[in-house]
Amino acid sequence: MSDGTRIPESPEQQKAVWHRLRDTLRPQATWSQLIVGLLCVLLGLAIAAQLRQTDDSLEGASQQELLRLLDESGRHAAGLEVENAELDRTLESLRSGQGDDAEARTAAEERLANLEIIAGTSPAHGRGIVVSIADPASGVRASTLLGVIQELRNAGAEVIQLGTVRVVASTSITTDPSGRLLVDGTVIAAPYTVRVIGDPEVMEPALRIPGGAADSVAADGGTLAIAAEQDVEVTATVELDEPEHSEVVK
Template identity: 25%
Template sequence: MNKSSMKIIFSFVLLLSGFLIAFSYQQTKDNPEVIQLTDQQLEKDFYYRQQLIDIEKENKELRGEVEEKKVKIQSLEDDLANQEQKVADYVEEKKKLQKLTGDVSVKGQGVEVTLSDADYVPTDENVNQYIVHESHIFKVVNEMLSSGANAIAINGQRIYRDSYIACTGPVVTVDGIQHPAPFVITAIGDPEVMEPSLELTHGVVDQLVNDNVQVAVKQRQNISMDANVSGEG
């Protein structure tokens, strides 16, 4: 076989090889291989997916529990604030009652009401109609309490929740101690409330004047009353 024949054969082999390679590449491109997962790989994929679902479900439940705890904490804080306010109210009420019962000393501004017997008594009239009686004192004391008095004293003697006031002739007895007229009744509290309350039209002062009692009302800026150290009252 000469050289020319060999060249022709060799060229034909190369051409055929190239054609086969090109055909194989085109087939591979047009029909890519499909990756097949094994059963073990599918089980692992399912397991991890299920784990993720469970974790998301647990996180959702935890978020719900956190919100419930927040609501409970807010409710407890509100209850605590209400209890603190109630305690403060109780303490304030206790202080007020202690002032009224004389358990603590007290000082401050207030009013002073002086009740005096009439200067002139007609000869044909009953003298008892022109002097101060315990009923007149009660009217003043009750009006003072109604208008916010914290403590009250008669002629400097502090009166308490169970004080006894009685008229004995020309004198008035307060818890066994006699006081002659004039009777000075002092009260610690807001003078801007108590004074107008006493001087209302047809109020206490007008009633006392109609009963022939001389009345003087004035504000005082510094009144002091001691506590009931004896334990009485």
């Protein structure tokens, strides 16, 4: 490292160097010294500014570094984007699931009401007719009564009560040994009252068609009277047995 610098070889020379150092450090009020000082002020200012700048982490970063950071944050953002979309989907499905649940519940309740009416497990009321079959001669046969029921069903009867018994799909009308009529094993006595919920304008003519239910009753020696009513109450219900052998196919 001896590029032009004379290494002091004697204590005198050493002293001279220290003397020069003292000279250098002594303030001298010359223009050049002033300019040197000014430059040093600028340098200190620049150092301070640069130190502060470097604190702002990104501003001093090189291009590659910035690219890497940008890339990283881009990837991070993409990941968050994906996560956001996923959560949005989850939220959406949860929301719609909630709506679906409510809808499904309403639909199920409606369906239950319908099925209860069809199965005859709950009382019902509505527009319909009340048919009274008088049988003074006890000549009305089970098949005639069944014919009346079938005719009503064909005419769109929704709920039928015969005497005190709710007529459902499995209802049987039979005759016991002494000639009395049994509906589902219950004895019914004349006059037989059939309470029907359905469209009176359809059911009434259906019973009265020539050769139809009314005529069969008349042929058996009975009379059939029909009264249309705005509100027919059907209070009889049937108990459903748990199916023993059948299972629902899902």
